[in-house]
Amino acid sequence: MKQLYYDVDKCLGCKSCEIACAVGHSATKDLFKALKEERVSLPRKKVMHTRGKNYPVSCRHCKDPKCVDACMAGALSYDKEKGIVLHDETRCVGCWMCVMVCPYGAIRPNIKTRIPLRCDKCKDKDEPDCVKACPTGAVIWQEEVEIKL
């Protein structure tokens, strides 16, 4: 199963991945039109900055997802085949249990829509939008690495 990894030395913090993520999840898929949509799509990942370097943070699609366990509405589930944590927006009530338990802080609450923002590995596409969007190739899409460094 493929996962997203990040080369911190190449990340410039330009946030093109955030924009591509938001636009890719919008209805119109066009930057200019996406901003005018009624429910403006927000990025599912965030580039954080600490100690002089940039670190993109996105859902790790853990094999034993804490968020799935914590979801009190049963809206989150783990798809073993695809290796993705899936979110059913129709069951979600915006209780933010998932935000509370994610060990990576990879889920952000969207208070306006009461739906959590989290990466879904662009499940209906061949490759996540952020991979193509990164101008320096800092976003790496490859088979899962099982190592502990």
Place this chain on the structure above:
Amino acid sequence: MDEFKEKSIDLATQEMLKKAQDENIKTAWDRLELQQPQCGFGQLGLCCTVCNMGPCRIDPFGEGPQSGVCGANADTIAARNLARKIAAGASAHSDHGRDVAHTLSLLADGHTHDYEILDVEKFRDLASEFGINIDKPKEQIAKELSKRLLEEFGKQDGELVFCKRAPKKRQNIWKSLNITPRGIDREAVELLHTTNMGVDNDYKNIINTGMRCALSDGWGGSMVATDVQDIILGSPKPVRGKVNLGVLKEDYVNIVVHGHEPILSEMAVKASMDPELVNLARRAGAQGINLAGICCTANEVLMRHGIPIAGNFLQQELAIITGAVEVMMVDVQCIMPALHEIASCFHTKLITTNPKARFPGVIHVEFEPKHAYEVAKQIIKTGIENFSNRNKERVNIPKQEMDLVAGFTKEIVFQILGGRYRATYKPLNEAIISGRLRGLAGVVGCNNPKQTHDYFHTTLVKELIKNDVLVLQTGCSAIACAKQGLLIPEAAREYAGKGLQEICEAVGIPPVLHLGSCVDNSRILTAASYIIAEGGLGEDLSDIPAAGAAPEWMSEKAITIGFYFVASGVYTVFGASPFATLGSKNLSDYLTGQLEEVVGAKFEFCDDPLKMAHLMINHIDNKRKALKLKPVMY
């Protein structure tokens, strides 16, 4: 070939793109792909690099920072970015105008013998406009006129002389808004000043200052360029020419002029006809010298001499890729840095001529008006000598070339639309009043690989003329439509609505009039002023049933032109991507909305040519209604 159909509707371009692909040569289209995705912050105008506390970004989704380090918000940042582009565009046009005025002064002082006053009538009219007594010898007038013209650039107060050409009502609007341009250089400097860190934070005020700078171009720098070029190079007259890559000839020495300032290309035209050089070419094995142009300089020499146009902006690399160009001589503006690499794939010699536009490692033959003709001859000679280096195996000149008619100026419109006996705008006005003509449209501007090359221009223009709108064109837009056969009188029968057809047939003009280069957009301003002066169509430029469009724009100059048209009261639509202002809702809404209450016109952004045509047609119809004109005839 299908992938190329998406890139351009022009067959010659498609062919050359295939050749480039086969020969592994990268063009602007390839480089655009590699640039994807282009930065969203930049596209939205939300990136500010003005000062060293940055670079700053505003989060368009509202989650992250909403102000830069200095506190500037999205409105200020987007407005400042836009203002800098207006200043840059105005500087390009105005600097061109300065060079031309300077040439006139050299002529007046006897420092150059390669130019002379060719259009004496216009020369006298211009001198009178500046209040110069024309009961003097030509040289005296020329000295005074060139001095006054150059002064327009350095003026600090008052107003630019050409502002008086505009209808009184329009001049008053400018005065009331404090946007009457005072001095050509001053407005660019002041605009740049206000975009510095910590100066103007009010986006509406920034736009105001921007409009003033744009006006100093439209009614200043560009107008100086147009009028003085007419004086020393001759005013254009309707002329037949040819356009597209097919104008390059296999058995001739092909010299391509590219850039903007005709004081250079005019000399190239002359030199290409020099018997000594023609002989030299024959001795080198060619049938002669074939001069062709790209971009605005092409339009200039087309308008005055019927010189063929090899192509518009996006075809500059492709001309070299035909393998048949011996020399491409360039001066300033719209010249892709990529040309150097592409020329080095062939025998083509790229020669720069202007100290403002150098390429590292490229031959530079500095062009000075003082030795204009000599320099031009030298460059052409280099071309002739290069003829034998042409690799005949790699030559592939597309067969496409199209006829066109160009050479329309405001005076010509007088003359031809006035009929043979009365030089007046009355017939044009009457055509609009009676409804035979719905109105006028100015379709201008560049090419952009973000859209299908030439498609927007031609589709838009065809739809407009179908609806009896007479289209005035300049620049690469005119070249695009010319390539598709819209600039010949026969096009009226095929594409124009009945009313427009009748006029074209009666007068013998195409339904689309080529007015020249991008600085010649000033001709449209002057023509519009004459239309108002003639009467019956309102009192201000914003009353005329007219609209402007820049469907495939690329350059900052296009932004400036857009602003001077809007500031002059002409509703202007831009295609492709909108200005980089969408990141600021306030600014975008202002430009496409409230601005109309301020200057009587606004911008519109539209990404579909048919929709754009109908936006313009609707606008024209509304203006007709406001003037209480009869409904359109057909």
Place this chain on the structure above:
Amino acid sequence: MKQFVIIGNSAAGIAAIEAIRNKDKESRITVISDEDYPSYCRCLISYYLAAEIDEGKILYRPLDFYKENKIDLLLNKRVIHVEPKKNYIVCDDKSKLSYDTLLIATGAKPKFPQGIKGIKKTNVFGFRTIKDTKDILGQLPVTKSACVLGGGLIGLKAAYALKKRNIEVKVIIKSRQVLSQMLDFEAANIVQRRLEDNGIEIILGQDVTEIIGNGDIKAVKLDSGKVFGCSMVIVGKGVQPNVDLVKDTDIKVNEGIIVDNRLQTNIPNIYAAGDVCESFDLTKKSYSINALWPVAVEQGKMAGRNMAGDSLNYDGSLGMNSIEFFGLPVVSLGIYKIKEPGAHIEELKLSNTKENIYKKIILMDNIIIGAIFVGDIRNSGVFLRLIREKIDVSSIKDRLCHENFGYPDIIDLLKDKECIYV
């Protein structure tokens, strides 16, 4: 073939089932529930009451879950006795069921303080089950105003739901603040203001002594003597574990059933999980009941895996609550209030009253033992991780309250390095 019996069909029960079935597809599993409803999301009843979700969304697992996982589901049956010496349980219909391994996940029931006169009247509701909710819904058409007793999560969620249904609500709280079991005074005030701004009346420092009415409820009387008219009372004064079924057995019970770090009771083949059990709280460092949905799931999962043969260690439970009222999100983790200051205890605070943002982090010996987030709850999961993994945060103490604190700040402190950043 083994026979697993699981008493309880909610968070802990379902988690245990899935954990067992992950490893063992063959053994028999029987689940017994005293409710007449397939497994549902208990925490969603307030949203259901508020008409923010409809009944279809309240199921925790699809209806074919039991069939798909080969579970025998016995609904509407209450287990009244466990016989550990003979390995069987007895139900209220006198039937018996033998087990090889038993999981007690019977949850807890609302406390109805007997000191309140009239507490047994009709229209005095607990707010725990879907039946409670349906009963309340049934009374809404004839209810204009209601009183909620208790300022905990249950009480406030009930009050919110009633307000959404346009019922006038008063919340009567004995403590001097709302949410006294999960927030400190300052945070509680922010929440209280938000509730009051949205029309929910909060009465602090008072207790209800009597529920007045002949047959129907007419009013409640407070210990101050004040009387408020209302026709419905919802009691949210805490829950007590359902331990009746292990009365008179050797199973060790305090307030809840005591479990060890394997979720095992003192009887080797009997496990307990969820609201019924009392486990080691890793922030309090003592045994405690943490009756919270995610804790129940965690414990059920762990119990299930151990029941199926694994030997996994449970570090312990901790308090973890997440709630949102009228656009104000609140998260509380671990120890949220220091009872007595000490040399080893440190408090970091960030308070922004203008934007209703409040953050407090409590450290002991440079290890985070608790945190409160109001208004901005981003990255609270990272804090939960720091608490759980007992990470020494002295090197990043100044970053903790920072707006942009997140996972990248702690990657060097983690014991097991993870491969995300190359």
